[in-house]
Every structure is written in structure tokens, then in C-alpha cells.
Amino acid sequence: xxxxxxxxxxxxxxxxxxxxxxxxxxxxxxxxxxxxxxxxxxxxxxxxxxxxxxxxxxxxxxxxxxxxxxxxxxxxxxxxxxxxxxxxxxxxxxxxxxxxxxxxxxxxxxxxxxxxxxxxxxxxxxxxxxxxxxxxxxxxxxxxxxxxxxxxxxxxxxxxxxxxxxxxxxxxxxxxxxxxxxxxxxxxxxxxxxxxxxxxxxxxxxxxxxxxxxxxxxxxxxxxxxxxxxxxxxxxxxxxxxxxxxxxxxxxxxxxxxxxxxxxxxxxxxxxxxxxxxxxxxxxxxxxxxxxxxxxxxxxxxxxxxxxxxxxxxxxxxxxxxxxxxxxxxxxxxxxxxxxxxxxxxxxxxxxxxxxxxxxxxxxxxxxxxxxxxxxxxxxxxxxxxxxxxxxxxxxxxxxxxxxxxxxxxxxxxxxxxxxxxxxxxxxxxxxxxxxxxxxxxxxxxxxxxxxxxxxxxxxxxxxxxxxxxxxxxxxxxxxxxxxxxxxxxxxxxxxxxxxxxxxxxxxxxxxxxxxxxxxxxxxxxxxxxxxxxxxxxxxxxxxxxxxxxxxxxxxxxxxxxxxxxxxxxxxxxxxxxxxxxxxxxxxxxxxxxxxxxxxxxxxxxxxxxxxxxxxxxxxxxxxxxxxxxxxxxxxxxxxxxxxxxxxxxxxxxx
Amino acid sequence: xxxxxxxxxxxxxxxxxxxxxxxxxxxxxxxxxxxxxxxxxxxxxxxxxxxxxxxxxxxxxxxxxxxxxxxxxxxxxxxxxxxxxxxxxxxxxxxxxxxxxxxxxxxxxxxxxxxxxxxxxxxxxxxxxxxxxxxxxxxxxxxxxxxxxxxxxxxxxxxxxxxxxxxxxxxxxxxxxxxxxxxxxxxxxxxxxxxxxxxxxxxxxxxxxxxxxxxxxxxxxxxxxxxxxxxxxxxxxxxxxxxxxxxxxxxxxxxxxxxxxxxxxxxxxxxxxxxxxxxxxxxxxxxxxxxxxxxxxxxxx
Numbered sequence: 044x045x046x047x048x049x050x051x052x053x054x055x056x057x058x059x060x061x062x063x064x065x066x067x068x069x070x071x072x073x074x075x076x077x078x079x080x081x082x083x084x085x086x087x088x089x090x091x092x093x094x095x096x097x098x099x100x101x102x103x104x105x106x107x108x109x110x111x112x113x114x115x116x117x118x119x120x121x122x123x124x125x126x127x128x129x130x131x132x133x134x135x136x137x138x139x140x141x142x143x144x145x146x147x148x149x150x151x152x153x154x155x156x157x158x159x160x161x162x163x164x165x166x167x168x169x170x171x172x173x174x175x176x177x178x179x180x181x182x183x184x185x186x187x188x189x190x191x192x193x194x195x196x197x198x199x200x201x202x203x204x205x206x207x208x209x210x211x212x213x214x215x216x217x218x219x220x221x222x223x224x225x226x227x228x229x230x231x232x233x234x235x236x237x238x239x240x241x242x243x244x245x246x247x248x249x250x251x252x253x254x255x256x257x258x259x260x261x262x263x264x265x266x267x268x269x270x271x272x273x274x275x276x277x278x279x280x281x282x283x284x285x286x287x288x289x290x291x292x293x294x295x296x297x298x299x300x301x302x303x304x305x306x307x308x309x310x311x312x313x314x315x316x317x318x319x320x321x322x323x324x325x326x327x328x329x330x331x332x333x334x335x336x337x338x339x340x341x342x343x344x345x346x347x348x349x350x351x352x353x354x355x356x357x358x359x360x361x362x363x364x365x366x367x368x369x370x371x372x373x374x375x376x377x378x379x380x381x382x383x384x385x386x387x388x389x390x391x392x393x394x395x396x397x398x399x400x401x402x403x404x405x406x407x408x409x410x411x412x413x414x415x416x417x418x419x420x421x422x423x424x425x426x427x428x429x430x431x432x433x434x435x436x437x438x439x440x441x442x443x444x445x446x447x448x449x450x451x452x453x454x455x456x457x458x459x460x461x462x463x464x465x466x467x468x469x470x471x472x473x474x475x476x477x478x479x480x481x482x483x484x485x486x487x488x489x490x491x492x493x494x495x496x497x498x499x500x501x502x503x504x505x506x507x508x509x510x511x512x513x514x515x516x517x518x519x520x521x522x523x524x525x526x527x528x529x530x531x532x533x534x535x536x537x538x539x540x541x542x543x544x545x546x547x548x549x550x551x552x553x554x555x556x557x558x559x560x561x562x563x564x565x566x567x568x569x570x571x572x573x574x575x576x577x578x579x580x581x582x583x584x585x586x587x588x589x590x591x592x593x594x595x596x597x598x599x600x601x602x603x604x605x606x607x608x609x610x611x612x613x614x615x616x617x618x619x620x621x622x623x624x625x626x627x628x629x630x631x632x633x634x635x636x637x638x639x640x641x642x643x644x645x646x647x648x649x650x651x652x653x654x655x656x657x658x659x660x661x662x663x664x665x666x667x668x669x670x671x672x673x674x675x676x677x678x679x680x681x682x683x684x685x686x687x688x689x690x691x692x693x694x695x696x697x698x
Numbered sequence: 699x700x701x702x703x704x705x706x707x708x709x710x711x712x713x714x715x716x717x718x719x720x721x722x723x724x725x726x727x728x729x730x731x732x733x734x735x736x737x738x739x740x741x742x743x744x745x746x747x748x749x750x751x752x753x754x755x756x757x758x759x760x761x762x763x764x765x766x767x768x769x770x771x772x773x774x775x776x777x778x779x780x781x782x783x784x785x786x787x788x789x790x791x792x793x794x795x796x797x798x799x800x801x802x803x804x805x806x807x808x809x810x811x812x813x814x815x816x817x818x819x820x821x822x823x824x825x826x827x828x829x830x831x832x833x834x835x836x837x838x839x840x841x842x843x844x845x846x847x848x849x850x851x852x853x854x855x856x857x858x859x860x861x862x863x864x865x866x867x868x869x870x871x872x873x874x875x876x877x878x879x880x881x882x883x884x885x886x887x888x889x890x891x892x893x894x895x896x897x898x899x900x901x902x903x904x905x906x907x908x909x910x911x912x913x914x915x916x917x918x919x920x921x922x923x924x925x926x927x928x929x930x931x932x933x934x935x936x937x938x939x940x941x942x943x944x945x946x947x948x949x950x951x952x953x954x955x956x957x958x959x960x961x962x963x964x965x966x967x968x969x970x971x972x973x974x975x976x977x978x979x980x981x982x983x984x985x986x987x988x989x990x991x992x993x994x995x996x997x998x999x
Contacts, residue, residue: 675911677912
């Protein structure tokens with residue numbers, strides 16, 4: 044087998060395609076993998092390379108798939124796909140070293156494009172490995188006859204490792220410039236929250252174990268169930284519950300009083316939505332975050348990268364003293380013609396209820412007593428009157444069913460209510476922080492009670508009480524159903540203690556990576572610099588930057604000098620050269636000519652020098668004797684001889 | 699021991715006047731168990747030198763004049779039918795001596811040349827299915843006239859390689875020639891036998907046990923690899939040549955009263971050892987190339 048640069052480059056593209064398979068069009072990825080396999084086989088000289096016609100046909104075919112399957116709207120995915128396709132095709136037809144060099148250059152962009160999708164520890168390590176492989180490929184390109192994979196790999200690893208300290212230095216000290224242009228985040232298929240809640244036509248809740256965000260509490264975490272609010276669905280239609288578009292500016296958000304607020308830090312993973320997460324009535328002072336009047340945090344654009352923000356929460360019911368008529372109208376509107384049985388139920392309960400709070404309690408009791416079942420695989424309910432079908436016939440569902448139905452019934456009874464979606468609970472990790480995964484996604488109802496304000500109504504609390512205690516993964520009664528629904532992941536193996544230990548520890552490593560590396564923004568850097576340099580003025584920053592760049596250059600030149608330093612592998616070679624240089628400096632032109640004659644042996648030169656300097660002849664002869672005994676008679680240089688040599692050289696070179 | 703060597707050298711210098719360097723080289727060759735090729739014009743003292751060497755070292759000596767009609771049997775010997783015993787008995791040829799002077803070797807036909815060269819390589823001769831060992835030590839000192847002279851069969855390269863060294867004597871200087879003319883040189887018959895046979899063998903053993911330090915080995919390797927670089931020589935130096943270099947350098951060091959080899963020794967014997975192996979015909983050109991090797995290959999410090 045001929046293992047060469049082309050083979051290694053095929054492997055690299057193969058790995059990158061597999062990594063990006065989750066994010067890009069699967070048909071395109073399959074095509075790229077096939078092309079890469081062909082290139083791989085050609086590089087091994089098993090299969091001939093395609094001729095020009097076949098190559099052009101392939102290019103046309105892939106372009107077709109590219110534009111049909113990826114489309115023009117999703118620019119980031121389009122460009123990454125184009126890059127991958129073109130590099131795979133180029134590899135297929137590459138024959139000369141020049142081609143392979145160009146491919147190596149393009150590969151660096153391809154490897155970097157992985158960071159458009161993920162920036163976690165795993166991906167960073169994988170890209171480091173890929174860069175090392177790429178350098179190995181380049182090293183192998185330089186070898187004409189025998190290709191040494193291990194040697195090239197070692198060389199590449201040494202280059203990468205020696206770059207790491209410089210990278211670290213630049214990372215810590217060089218100010219992070221704001222991006223000159225904003226790259227739209229690639230849109231990824233999300234399995235988490237949806238801006239529309241309509242659970243009734245879902246027969247099986249597909250679950251993902253992707254991380255959504257991590258929360259670290261400044262003090263102790265709350266003891267009550269943690270309802271992480273992300274979106275408020277106020278508008279009801281037969282399609283389900285949707286967001287109101289124009290409410291953001293209607294009211295002014297309130298800032299929670301510092302004293303009673305619960306403070307925490309969130310590291311949110313990228314998502315295809317702009318919504319952030321906060322407990323109860325949330326508020327954040329981190330720049331770039333919109334504080335909405337209803338306690339929801341959001342950003343102006345989708346989360347295209349991992350972000351970190353500080354948030355405070357105050358209890359929900361304190362937040363809005365009264366409901367204005369506009370909100371009231373919105374939060375009471377239903378289609379009076381649909382779901383008659385549920386409306387009837389609402390009217391019955393309303394007649395019996397003394398107050399809205401009493402109605403609240405009675406509806407909770409109704410859910411508790413009428414045989415409702417919490418399940419992750421409910422029967423699909425279609426057509427009109429889905430709420431009736433659920434409330435009367437099936438009585439099986441998950442959070443979305445209960446939240447939609449309860450909100451409808453409250454509205455039918457004339458009590459303002461809305462559906463809120465977000466996440467419930469979270470897995471407490473040994474590192475003292477909480478991990479919230481996609482499968483923790485939850486929907487519940489918020490009801491406006493006079494004198495109390497917005498109050499959480501979650502029927503799940505009575506139907507499946509243990510769901511409130513922590514993450515869904517920790518819920519005993521739902522475990523089997525949950526595991527059945529879950530995609531293949533670490534979590535499905537969590538009952539093996541060893542694997543669970545590994546899972547939590549890797550997660551902690553990733554948490555540290557996210558906090559320290561991804562979270563190292565300008566403000567963190569500023570405080571770091573302040574801690575290390577004291578007060579920051581433009582002058583100190585300039586000095587630091589110039590100093591850092593200077594240090595990088597110095598270390599580079601230092602490295603180059605160190606690599607080219609004269610190496611005295613043999614004993615006395617250095618001393619001999621000292622003498623030679625001295626003799627040359629003290630010789631007449633004719634003598635110097637003799638001394639520099641190529642191919643003259645050391646002993647001959649020493650004897651020449653001793654002739655040229657008769658007064659020092661004795662010392663030079665002594666040196667020659669020791670030199671000859673060490674170099675030609677395999678005698679070891681003793682300590683006293685070494686001292687003697689030093690003395691001899693001093694005496695000889697003295698004026 | 700080395701005073702004996704000094705005696706041998708001064709002894710020989712009485713016969714070959716003004717050629718101390720060549721005498722030393724010839725002696726080096728014999729002490730290193732090698733065969734010697736002397737190339738020069740007629741009348742330069744080739745025969746005298748070889749005869750004097752044998753005489754000084756107290757070894758049995760036979761001169762064979764190679765001519766174009768010389769046959770292998772003439773030098774090896776032949777089996778002759780004995781009428782009384784009714785058997786064949788082997789009659790040794792002139793080759794069964796310790797020092798053979800193969801005079802004008804390139805005048806003989808190839809067959810005879812190769813018979814001699816085979817004997818040099820194997821230290822024995824084979825005839826009629828019997829092997830007869832040659833005496834020990836067994837040296838061949840061959841002389842040859844320059845190739846451009848009439849009536850010569852040049853030795854093939856592979857056979858030239860069998861000679862450890864090739865030297866030439868050259869014209870004597872005026873002073874030396876004056877001495878020769880005045881008859882101040884000693885006749886070979888008057889030369890004293892300096893070394894006894896066992897002394898000679900002892901010296902040879904001592905030389906072959908001499909160790910060589912790694913800088914010198916590195917130097918030899920650098921030299922042979924230099925000649926092996928593509929495009930430099932038609933016939934680069936073989937491992938046999940590297941061995942020849944090291945053995946000759948040891949003997950040279952011994953002659954100079956040392957028990958270790960220095961790069962200077964290598965440089966001293968280098969022209970004699972490699973000149974005939976690099977297979978170039980012009981003597982002058984050869985020396986230039988060897989000069990080039992010595993200046994181009996750096997000496998390890």
C-alpha cells in the first residue's frame with residue numbers, strides 16, 4: 044500500500060464530512076463521502092482517476108444536488124457545502140504535488156469551518172488533530188523516495204505543540220477585535236423549542252440529549268422546581284399557540300430589586316432561535332440582551348454561537364401589578380365555536396368556583412382525579428376539537444397537551460391565561476452547575492390571578508409529580524418511555540456507573556472549556572489584564588499588545604536560532620575551533636591561507652599554528668596531544684584535563 | 699619494534715636513494731598484508747625496490763618476468779608423470795615463494811594474469827583437482843609499465859582492485875641521481891636482513907589489532923560516500939576499498955611509531971590506495987581528483 048499525502052488528505056475530508064453530517068444536507072454528505080472514497084482508492088492506485096468528462100459530469104451533478112438540496116437562502120451552509128464539495132472533487136483529480144499543496148491550503152479553511160457549527164472541547168480537539176494530520180500530509184509531500192508516516196507525524200505534532208504556547212499568549216493578551224462583518228449563523232435542525240405549540244398531532248415526542256444551556260448559581264440554587272422560561276405563546280388558533288409579534292414595546296420591563304433577586308450565570312449553546320432562558324421574571328444587564336416586559340430575555344438575532352450572560356430573577360407574581368386591557372383581550376381570546384365540551388367543563392367549574400384562585404385549584408383537582416396519564420407517546424389527535432378529544436377521550440399526553448388544554452379552559456372561564464414554553468429542571472452536575480438538555484423542554488400554563496399576578500399552572504405536577512423534581516432523565520416513572528424515545532446517546536448508557544462517571548467528567552471538562560475559553564471575552568480579558576497589569580490605560584494596553592507581538596516574534600527567532608545553533612557533538616571540537624579562530628585572527632595572509640586550506644586535518648593545523656607561534660608552541664603541542672588522545676585513541680577527557688585545556692586556551696589566546 | 703621498522707627503512711634507503719616516501723608506502727602495503735602494484739617507466743628502480751624489500755624482510759624471493767608467451771603453468775607449476783612411480787607428481791612453479799616480483803605484469807596474456815591474481819586472492823593454487831597452499835606470508839609485488847607503452851595487456855578494473863596499493867617511484871632528484879652515478883648506493887646482495895620471520899608476523903598481528911576511533915571511521919566513510927555521489931566517478935570506491943584504507947592507515951600509523959590512526963594517516967595513504975580503483979587512465983588526472991577528494995571532504999573535528 045502506498046500511503047501518501049493524497050490518501051491522508053482524503054481521510055481528513057472524510058472525517059470532516061462525518062463531523063458535519065449532522066448539520067449539512069445528508070444527500071450532499073453522502074455524495075461527498077462517495078467522491079472522497081473514490082479519491083482515496085485512486086490515491087492508493089486501486090482505481091483509476093476519472094477522466095475530464097466524468098469529472099465535469101460529477102461537478103455538474105454535485106452542483107445540482109447542492110442548489111436543490113441546500114438552496115440559496117442558507118448562505119453559510121451553502122458555502123461550507125460548496126467548499127467541501129469542491130475540495131473533494133479537486134482531490135479526486137489532483138495528480139501533482141502543486142495540486143496537493145493547494146488542497147492543503149484549502150483544507151485549513153475546511154477545518155476552520157467546523158467551528159461555525161460547534162466550538163466545544165471535543166470539536167476543538169478534533170480540529171487540532173486534523174490540523175496535525177494536515178501538517179503530516181504536507182511533510183510527506185516533501186519526501187520523494189521513502190515516505191515516513193511516523194516521522195512526518197512526529198514532526199507535525201512537534202510543530203503544533205510548539206505553537207500552543209504562542210497561541211495561548213495571543214489568546215490571553217491580544218484584544219479581541221469586534222468582527223468586521225457579521226456572519227449569519229448556520230441554521231441547524233433544532234429538536235428543542237418551537238415557536239408554535241401544537242402538541243396534538245405528535246404521536247411520539249422525539250427527544251434529543253443535546254445540551255441547551257448550563258446554569259451556575261451565584262448562591263444556592265432554588266429549592267422549588269426550576270421553570271426556565273424561554274417563550275410566551277399568547278395567541279391561540281386552531282394551529283396551536285403562537286407568539287405575539289408586537290408585544291415587546293408595549294410595556295416597560297421592570298428591574299428586579301437587587302436584594303431579593305436570584306442571581307445566576309447562563310452559558311447558552313447556539314440555537315436557531317433568538318430566545319434566552321431565565322427563571323421566573325428574568326432580567327439581564329449583559330449587553331446585547333433585550334429585557335422584555337414579561338420577564339423574557341431575548342437577543343435581536345438567533346444564537347449563532349455559544350454566549351454567556353448574567354441574569355437575575357424575581358418572583359413572577361410581583362412583576363406586573365395589573366393587567367392592561369390589551370393584555371387582557373389577548374389572553375382571553377379563544378375560538379368560541381371549537382372544543383365545546385371543554386368550554387362546557389370550564390363553565391361548570393366556573394359556576395362552582397368562588398374565586399379565580401378556587402377555579403385554579405378545582406381544575407388542578409380535575410386533572411388529578413379524572414384518570415389523566417402522563418406519557419411521552421400519546422395517540423395523535425387530529426382535526427378540529429383536539430382539546431376536547433384530549434380532555435374527554437384519550438386523557439393521555441405530555442406537557443404540551445396539558446398546557447394547551449389548561450390555558451384553553453382558563454380562557455373559556457374568563458380567566459387570562461397563556462402557554463409558556465421553556466425547560467423544566469436540569470441535571471445537577473458534580474461541578475456545582477446545572478445542565479439543561481433538549482429533552483428537558485417543557486410547556487406549562489401561566490394564569491393571571493387577581494392580587495397574585497401571573498401564576499404557574501402545571502398539570503404535570505399532579506399527573507406526574509416526579510417530573511418536577513429534576514431533569515426528565517432523573518424521573519423514575521418516565522424512565523423507560525424516555526429512554527425509548529431518546530436518540531442514541533451517552534445518556535442511554537447512564538445506568539452503567541463507569542460510563543456515567545465518564546459522561547459527567549467529560550461534561551465538566553467541557554464546562555470548563557466553555558467558561559474559560561469560549562467565555563473569555565473582552566470584559567473577562569479586561570479584568571484579567573487588570574488583575575495582572577494593574578490599572579489599564581491605552582498606554583499599558585498598547586505596551587501589552589506590542590510586547591506580546593514582540594514576544595511571539597522573539598520566540599520564533601529564538602526557536603530558529605536554537606534550531607540552527609552550532610552543535611558540538613564531539614568533545615574538544617569547540618575548543619579546537621576557538622584555537623583555530625584565534626590562530627586565523629593572528630596570522631599573516633600567507634599563514635591564514637595555509638590555515639584555511641580545505642581538508643587540512645586538525646593535527647596538521649595545530650602543528651602549523653605551533654610553528655607560526657613559536658612562543659606558544661609548547662602549549663599548542665600539549666593541546667594537540669590531549670586532542671589526539673581524546674579523539675583518536677578513544678580516551679575519555681578527565682576533569683583535570685578539561686581544566687588544563689581551559690587554561691591552555693587562555694594562555695594561548697592571551698596577547 | 700618500530701626501531702626495527704626504522705632500520706628497515708634506512709636499510710632500503712641505501713639502495714633506493716631519495717625515495718623514502720615510496721619505501722614507506724611499500725612497507726606499509728606489505729605490513730597491511732596487501733599486494734603492491736608499482737607502475738612506472740622502465741629503469742626507475744621498480745625491480746630493485748621489490749628485491750630489496752624481500753631481502754630486508756628476510757623472505758624467500760622470486761622474480762617472474764611476465765612476457766606475452768608466459769603460460770599459467772609457467773608460474774604455478776605442473777604435474778609431471780613420473781616413470782618410476784607411475785604417478786603424476788606436482789612440481790611447484792616460481793609462485794611458491796614468499797615475495798613474488800611479477801615484473802611487467804601487463805605484458806603477459808590475460809590468462810596468466812588472472813592465474814596470478816587468483817593466487818593472490820586465495821593464497822593457494824589449484825591444479826588437477828588438488829589445492830596447494832602458498833607459503834605465508836605471500837606477497838605479490840607487481841610492476842607494470844604505463845598503459846600507453848607498446849605490447850601491454852591492461853589489467854581489468856576488478857583485478858586492479860586486488861592490489862592494496864599502487865605507487866610509482868618517479869625520477870630521482872639531482873642529488874640522489876648524483877649519488878647513484880657516483881656508485882654510492884649499496885648493492886642488494888650487501889643488504890642486511892633486518893627482520894626475522896616471526897618478528898615480521900608479530901608486527902602484522904599488532905597492526906591488525908590496532909583499534910580505530912570513530913572520527914577516523916567517519917572520515918573514511920565520508921570519503922567513500924563522496925566518491926559514490928551520482929555523477930562523480932564511473933567506478934566509486936567499494937567496501938573493499940574502505941577496508942584497504944583502514945588497513946593501510948593502521949600500518950602507516952605503525953610505521954610512524956603510533957598505535958592509533960589519525961586522519962593524517964588516511965590522507966597520507968589515500969592516493970596510493972584509491973588511485974587505481976577509481977579507474978581513470980591518466981595518472982595526472984587521477985592525482986587531481988584525489989586532491990579534490992581531500993579538499994572537498996571535511997575532516998571530522
